[in-house]
Amino acid sequence: MRARFALLAVLAVGASAPAIGAPARSTNHVVIVDQMTFRTTALVVAPGDTVTWVNNDIFEHSATARDHSFDLELKPKSRASVTLRKPGVLAFYCRYHPGMKGIITVRR
Amino acid sequence: MFRNLVAIAIPFVLCAPLAAQSAAPSDPQIAHIAGVIDITAAKQALAKSHNAKVRAFATEMVRDHQAVNDQALALVKKLGVTPEANPTSKALSDAAATKITAYAKLSGTAFDKAYVDNEVAYHKTVNGALSGTLIPSAQNAELKSLLQTGLKLFQEHQMHAEHLAKTLG
Numbered sequence: 001m002r003a004r005f006a007l008l009a010v011l012a013v014g015a016s017a018p019a020i021g022a023p024a025r026s027t028n029h030v031v032i033v034d035q036m037t038f039r040t041t042a043l044v045v046a047p048g049d050t051v052t053w054v055n056n057d058i059f060e061h062s063a064t065a066r067d068h069s070f071d072l073e074l075k076p077k078s079r080a081s082v083t084l085r086k087p088g089v090l091a092f093y094c095r096y097h098p099g100m101k102g103i104i105t106v107r108r
Numbered sequence: 109m110f111r112n113l114v115a116i117a118i119p120f121v122l123c124a125p126l127a128a129q130s131a132a133p134s135d136p137q138i139a140h141i142a143g144v145i146d147i148t149a150a151k152q153a154l155a156k157s158h159n160a161k162v163r164a165f166a167t168e169m170v171r172d173h174q175a176v177n178d179q180a181l182a183l184v185k186k187l188g189v190t191p192e193a194n195p196t197s198k199a200l201s202d203a204a205a206t207k208i209t210a211y212a213k214l215s216g217t218a219f220d221k222a223y224v225d226n227e228v229a230y231h232k233t234v235n236g237a238l239s240g241t242l243i244p245s246a247q248n249a250e251l252k253s254l255l256q257t258g259l260k261l262f263q264e265h266q267m268h269a270e271h272l273a274k275t276l277g
Contacts, residue, residue: 035253036260058175059261076175096168097264 026050028081031102033057033074038094041102045084051104052081061100066091145204146230147173152208153223162220165227165272169265176258183250217276224273231266235259 026048032039034056045051053063055074063072063080067090072080084090084106094100150169157163211222238259246252 035257036264058179058257059172060175096172097261097268099264099267 026083028052030054031063033061033063033100036097036100038063038100038102042105043102044105044107047085047087047106047108048083049106050081050083052079054079060096062095063092064095066093071095144173144177145200146227147177148204148208149211149223149226149230152211153219156211156215156219157223158216159220159276161272161275162224165224165268168268169227172261172265176254176261179254183254186250187248221273221276224269224276227269228266228273231262231269235262235266238262 027046028050029040029043029045029052031043031051031053033053036057036059038053043051053061053072053074055061055076055078058076060076061074063070063074063082065071069090070082070092072082074080084104087106087108090104090106092102092104146169150166150173153162153166154170157166207226211219211226214222238255243252243255243259246255
């Protein structure tokens, strides 16, 4: 009985305590696109976070990294995401409408 | 080529600021005609050009202008108006038809340069009209919003055309 209790206690602690070395929870950051505009032009995200562009516009756009690390097609009323793992500063723009641009800073 | 042009009118209440100018077209009429003209020019470019960048630009013109036109048509349908032609829209159509006829005789880099140079001039003209006259005059909120979005789009097109014109020499 005592052993069973001890086992249950260990399991309970194990279930509630975070595992050593487990990654922090990632966050999904949303960029709304409409009326020819990225509604967020400067984001700060952590490594492992995801950025989702939601195209509410009537036009086709893209979210394209200047360093070619991602190139997402955004048809009207669609969305696309990228997970960013490497710290740094990423400039992105729309390939079809280059005046639309933004910056993502990835830092811990 | 222009038999499918759809001229759009808006109710008197929406074009009251323009009523004093009896020859002035309605705002959606200008926006729609301008967009249709550019679609026609773009389709000619897609039929004639072998330059990948010119073709990509023309594809973008067809896609983007069709989106604006579809939105403009949805707006006038919502407002319950009947399309009608007018002297200004006819003048725009006639001028565009003259260009199309002239460019049909061109080929290769001569056509590419003529098409892109005209796109620069055309977008400058439309953008000037939008920012100087049509947007300030528009009273319907949805119409004004569509024209403002159209202006941002056409400004992007103008920049793209200018950049493309430089590469063609």
